[in-house]
Amino acid sequence: MTEAKPVVGIIMGSNSDWPTMKAAARVLEEFGVPFEASVVSAHRTPDLMFDYAESARERGLKAIIAGAGGAAHLPGMVAAKTTLPVLGVPVQSKALSGQDSLLSIVQMPKGIPVATFAIGEAGAANAALFAVALLANEDAALAARLTDFRARQTQAVLDMTLD
Numbered sequence: 001m002t003e004a005k006p007v008v009g010i011i012m013g014s015n016s017d018w019p020t021m022k023a024a025a026r027v028l029e030e031f032g033v034p035f036e037a038s039v040v041s042a043h044r045t046p047d048l049m050f051d052y053a054e055s056a057r058e059r060g061l062k063a064i065i066a067g068a069g070g071a072a073h074l075p076g077m078v079a080a081k082t083t084l085p086v087l088g089v090p091v092q093s094k095a096l097s098g099q100d101s102l103l104s105i106v107q108m109p110k111g112i113p114v115a116t117f118a119i120g121e122a123g124a125a126n127a128a129l130f131a132v133a134l135l136a137n138e139d140a141a142l143a144a145r146l147t148d149f150r151a152r153q154t155q156a157v158l159d160m161t162l163d
């Protein structure tokens with residue numbers, strides 16, 4: 001975690017989500033975006049969830065990445081309590097392989113959006129890349145790092161060899 005004031009909040013319903021959500025943290029670290037990461041649950045710590053969402057904007061956050069599995073109400077409930085962009089990551093559940101998480105996050109009623117990403121680590125990494133893209137609108141240096149990241153990724157694919 002970086003020393004500077006966090007501009008992205010990563011939250012998750014349980015520490016069992018951290019192996020997935022770490023992928024978001026790694027991306028933000030790579031781009032030098034200050035973030036905070038914590039366990040906040042709509043189901044198990046509803047008062048903490050309300051406080052977190054209600055204070056997020058005044059604390060300086062620009063976006064919240066919320067990961068949860070199963071009956072994944074956390075991203076939608078956080079979105080209900082803040083007007084910051086909320087990026088939802090469906091964590092892969094054991095019982096239903098994350099289909100439950102995905103549908104609970106993506107099927108928001110009209111009026112309270114949650115930008116929903118793929119199930120699992122790819123979704124967590126992409127949520128962070130999306131947060132970087134949002135922040136890059138107001139930050140030319142960050143935009144340049146995003147362009148550079150894409151160029152390196154393209155080159156890595158062009159360099160792929162097959163045995």
Ligand SMILES: Nc1c(C(=O)O)ncn1[C@@H]1O[C@H](COP(=O)(O)O)[C@@H](O)[C@H]1O
Pocket residue numbers: 012013014015016017040041042043044067068069070071072073074075091
């Ligand atoms: N979906 C939610 C919420 C919520 O949405 O508020 N809180 C916890 N959980 C999820 O329960 C799963 C199992 O949690 P445990 O491993 O702690 O039993 C996790 O994937 C978590 O995100």
